[in-house]
Amino acid sequence: MRYKATHSTRYRYDAVVSQCQSEVRLTPRALPWQALLESRIQATPEPAAVEAHKDYFGNDVTTFTILESHDRFTIVSTSTVDVEPRPAPPATDTPWEAVRDELAAHTRPETLEAFEYVFDSPFVIAGPELAAYGRKSFPAGRGVLEGIDDLAHRIHSEFTYEPNATSIDTPLLETLKAGRGVCQDFSHVMIGALRSLHLSARYVSGYLRSGADYQGAEASHAWVSVYLPGSGWLDIDPTNDLRPGTGHVTLGWGRDYGDVTPVKGIALGGGHQLVDVDVRVDPIDDAHA
């Protein structure tokens, strides 16, 4: 499936900003099932400097320095991607404890690399509450795939999707108690529950195809990826209770939201700010692309 993705972020300030530095992670990542055909990020006003590098997790980062005085700042990222169906998950399920133990032993380079995602990260601090929540989906001996699907299903059915109920600074425990939030919160809850069982889980930032019956489209989306020794990382979207397929465009991943924040920045001046975010991911006809 070929998509044209447009992600615009518009800031309006009530006082003049004399200088702004921002760092964005808005370039879709090249993956075995995802090809990046075209990508462009445009900032207004015209940046004095643009720099690009890969971060620790291998995501593309673009930084902008704006030196002209402004009271509006816009970043528009447009990209064309081909998304193919992903490889099927392993046919046989393994008890989740075996996965946990293999990670703890981390004898192979892949498991050592995945081991990094077993630990707390700034936005996801595991604790007894998350452990108790996760434990219900992972009784002794249950297959890890079955547990993952069950956990995603429980989060989907037990939590209410409610934009503006939380901000990115809402502590995870509060989200867990309130049972409300958006995709970032649900992903963090799921990651925290998995990590408290010493399973390896990472946070994936991306988009959903527009127009489909998805929760969380038309905004930046997030889901979870779990490491399964032998077969690699398996994506799971607790917000929509499904395993991502061709409807999910991957931007990048990290330990949590903080590692892959799509747009962040520091402005000199500015006072109060208003932000509009708009995401469109439209299928395009291959022949006309």
Add this chain to the structure above:
Amino acid sequence: MSDTSPARPSRRTADWHYRPPEAGHWDEALDPSGRPRPHWMRLAAAMRRMGMPEFSRRWEFGQQLIRANGVTYNVYGDPLGSARPWPMDLVPLAIDGHEWTHIERAVIQRATLLNAVLADLYGSHRLVRDGHIPPELVFDNPGFLRACHGIAPTSGVFLQNYAVDIARAPNGTWWVISDRTQAPSGAGYALENRLVSGRTLPAMLDQCRVRPLTDFFEVTIKALLALAPKRPANPRVVVMSAGPNSETYFEHSFFARQWDFPLVGGGDLTVRDGRVFLKTLAGLNPVDVILRRLDDEFCDPLELRGDSLLGVPGLVQAARAGTVFIANALGSGLVETPALMAFLPGLCRHVLGEDMRMPSVATWWCGQEEPRREVLEHLGTLVIKPAFPRFGQHAEFPATMSADNRRALAARIAAHPARFVAQEQVDLSSAPVHTHRGLEARHVVLRVIAAWDGTSYAVLPGGLTRVATGQQSLVVSMQAGGGSKDTWVIGGADDTAYELEPSPAPGFTSSTELSSRMADNLFWLGRYAERLEANARLFRVLLPALSGDAHQGRHASVDTVLHYLRGLDLLPTQSRHATVARQWWNLQRLVADMVFDTRHIASIGGNLRHVRRLSWEVKERLSPDTWRVLQQLSTQLSAAPPTNHDRRFLAALAALDDVVIMLSAFAGLLAENPTRGYGWRFLGLGRRMERALQMIELLRVGVALAPFPDDACLEVLLQIADSSTTYRSRYLAAIRTRYVLELLLADETNPRSVAFQATALLDGVHSLPRRQAEASPPAEYTLAKRLRQLLREANMDDIKRRDANGQRLALEAHLHTVRNGVTDLSEAITARYLSHSASSRLKSF
């Protein structure tokens, strides 16, 4: 000073007998039989020859030096804030030169090893992959800054400077207690301690053949400059600090001053196109080396810790681009991790191919099963610490815990074993300190300081000895009120010359490097100093009038005093109309209280607080004498005022005199200052502007609003303005409104007049830096010129007149216009040179 730190000596009770140290500890000075150790003999003999009374006298002198030099450290959460005098015990810690060679080698080895570990952890992770470092120590460690991974500093120097705390066990061997790798402090304090020893015990330093410290700084600063990327001819180095509230701010400003490096806050720097620049009055100057005294994660609000705006947005990017050398490398706090100590011996063999020359205190990381079992079994004998350094998490001592608490601790360890380490309790050695009871034993820890010397590490031959808080205490912490000592490495090297004092820097350092923030601070220092003087002079004239004694020192009637206080809006509302305020004793109480009450806008105490805060901000820009005067000034009124009214009244009078005299000294030093850089100009602009505003206010109350007849008000006005003598010698006449106005408003030759300030402001504005070739004259120039014109054009005869209602509306209007002229000028200067808007974070989605 608390009763646990070395107390004031009393000559009567002091004796030279150094008590036998506690059994079971090594004593640095005495061997177990009570005889001085060989390397202490010369020192002990020299001290004996000097005698206790003389030693105590010098100790006092040393304390004065410390106060005069403003050597301080800040205690977190202390309401006193800055300016705790640095506690130093004059009895040095002597270390044998041969033993020092062993310490030196061990510290060089450790610095080299930790640098190699950092290079690996911020690079290939080979040490983790090959099992030499457990991955938990990196992946679960908040000190591992992923944003800094892959950044390779010049010559692979992650640790440019390094400090290590070492202690001596009862059998005489040294152990490492902890490593300081992100922004190690101590070198500046060590040098300052040596300067105090050098001034107070010069002959003793010489006789004992103490190794000098200055070579170390010469070598390592040169090596630091050579680390500037692309090797510029004159690399620009800045010291980056969190400001006067940092614990070791003294040291930040000491370094800046010592080597003429600008002391900057994050807001003074900016990153453009991957390059760091210093924002100065003259524009942006590229920065090659940053000596940062800010913790790792606060250095860049964009890529590191997001909830702080202390650092420089984009600094990580500049480091990644390799355009700036940052000492120490961002993220180097990672190897302060106590858990790492358990793995250093193996790493040392693997990385350097040699055994550790000095062991770390025995450390068990609970993340491994076998050590964990051991730890839980012997919990009562161990110290438990967080495996990763995190602010606010301290060591716990199961030995002194209740059984319940110990069980709770064991449960916490079992729940998160990888987050804990256990260490052996360290038995610290003891050394003599000087107290009012004579010499007493206190436990000591030695902070050894090392820095990159171009090919390897150089070690400061001495270091900072820190002394435990009390006699039995094993707690050695400046935060907890411990003390410090100079450390004398005795013999074992050729050079035996004692320290030469570094030459004092000129009054103001390199003027074009003045940051906008520093200029702003100097401008406000000028304004507050002048406001303080105006208030002190005002109260100095008004207070004696309230003495109740009609004959002595009484210049004005109670009515006149009331007129001024009301006119200047200094009376509390409730007493403004009350008849009670007409009674001189009530008024006296009120005015004396106003002098002390720091909440009152016009209070001397409140203005002193501003002067004190600002003088700390600009410390390294001031000449030592100017600094000392400001220090003395700001300690005025620091004691609580007497509770007795009469005494408070007298204390207020005395304080006012002192303040005026010290401000005159301050003004005198500024006038005599040889280097008139931009800093001096901004300070001057601040003073002139404030003096003009204060005089306008006095003229409004003392002339424009003066009740008829004017005489009493004018007399007082001349006294406050310090112009009575000038008036009499010039006009040889009774006091006339026209002449007073001429003298205090229009006369460009009277240093107290508004016109004089206007002329000085025009001069000052004229000499400010211009950024580019500007076609039209800048706004501040036009405004200053207009202000002077306004004062020149006014006709004194016209504006002094009272109208039909007896009011001087023309004068009021004129003063109003002049005041607006001054404030417009102030705003123009601020907008152009001094403004620095606050940063804010963009909302993220």
